[in-house]
Amino acid sequence: MKENPILFIGLLMSIALLATWLTGMIISDREMAEPISGPPYAPPSSEYLLGTDAQGRQMLPLMVWGVPLTLRMGLIAGSLGLLIGTILGFTAGFFGGIIDTIIRSLSDIVLTIPALAVLVVVASTISADGLSVESMAFIIAALAWMWPTRTIRSQVLSMRERDYIDVARLSGLNNFEIIVKELMPNLLPYLASSFVGAVAAAILAAIGLEALGLGPQHQPTLGMTIFWANYFGAVMSGWWWWYAPPIVLLIWLFVTLYAIAAGLDQWANPRLKKVTQ
């Protein structure tokens, strides 16, 4: 715990989140997150713990049922992005040469494009009804593989020249086996950190899309809650219970994911520990 305070904090925060979520699941059920499950515009009271929104959805169940949707989408998009990034990064770093140049140029070019812009174009074109959680995940993943590719590639490049790789080669392992059996286990903490980072980035992109109104319209996701809050002018009308819960929840979620990613990164790269010791 002392060695890696960031990771510890991150894990603590996620446990807190989990506990709150489980409590929420016990107290409420799915129908309460649907519209007209309560009187609209109701401020927090003993009956509606976090009040209701303009369409009668109860806020607390909305939060509780929105979190798994958001997380699921982040996980799908993050894993897909990391998978593509890993494959491309290992290939580019290990084989080098022209393959490396092609992959690197491609990832640099795609990195230049602002992800949100493309997402907006795709989302607004594909469906007027809002995207499903899965389609959003796929589109986000398509734009999320670049960072993992770059970072994994640079790690592989530096590890390629180490002695144990030569030993493995001499013992007759083919390239694929070297990648899977020697390189990957050593990069595991780094991959884990990239994964958490990718999930956080995917959730961020999804929230951004949803807040603009391009998310799944019939499902109680956190981003859509923010969209509706803005649509009905919640800030200026003072209905703080409408936009404060999703924002607090999201900030907690992002800081948690960031802490875990940073903690894993520190575990993988102990040189980044505190300098003044």
Added chain:
Amino acid sequence: MNKSYLVTRLVTFVIILWLASSVIFILPHLAPGRNPVRERIVQQASLGSGRVEGIEKMVAAFERDYGLDKPVWKQYFTYMGKLVRLDLGLSLALYPAKVIDLIMQALPWTIGLLGISTLLAFGFGSLAGALLAWPKSPGFIQWLFPPLMVMSAIPYFLLGIFLMTVFAFMLKWFPIGGGSSLTSVPDWSFTYIKQILHHAVLPGLAVVLSGIGFWALSMRGMMITVTGEDYVNFAEMRGLGSRRIFFQYAMRNAILPQVTALALALGFVVSGLVLVEWVFRYPGIGSLLFKAIAAFDYFLIYGVVFVLILGIALTTLFLDLIYPLLDPRIKYERE
């Protein structure tokens, strides 16, 4: 810097633009059966009495205006030709306003906000990060580390909503949105400029606070690597002053990968800024994009997206070209 690199870089630039614009062009055609013009007219008709004669003729007339009646490949070439001249077509929602005019109105706001806040965040963040990594910096600097980390994790626009609630709504120190006061007339008077600045503080702060954390952390990482290098030790052994080593030896070298990171993070920064503008109803490109989405104004959406990509590609090109000026070691010859 030698010519072949310059040429390669420019070619890459053109390829990026071509790729992006082609994708933007192709996407709507992939969704079959959508005719934005017809949708729009039917929508307008239903808003009225509901009985409109000659809808088909109207649709045909508009299609001619937008050039939608020609075969797809011909549309593609017309599209490309127009793009090169920056003719982005006509807006659907604010017809007959030209897309390019709408964008040009909104662009200065965005460039001002984005440019200044990114530079501030980059500058202060790098300085803070460098100080965090420097062993001889004052002790209190380390206290900045946790809040910076937390802030870097929060997305710009969430921070924006939070700032708006606290400082605009509750404390009423700053206006709640917009680029300038509702009742003022734009001119170059001092009062108007003061208003612009007043309205820009909160959105700018959202970007700066969150950005500082990010740049500080990455700069810290670079500095740690750099301060371990031999030339820094050598400078210290030679007895050079601490401040001189910090700025001219350590920071000077650590800033280089930072600049690369800036170029790469631009896409991310712009995406974040778009949402911040939307939160504050700041009259820049972000709000324009949002209005376009809300009104299903496809041509405006594509136009704004293209301009965003163009802007980022230009900035990246610029940073790439001045990089050798910052780092004389880089020769950019064939790798």
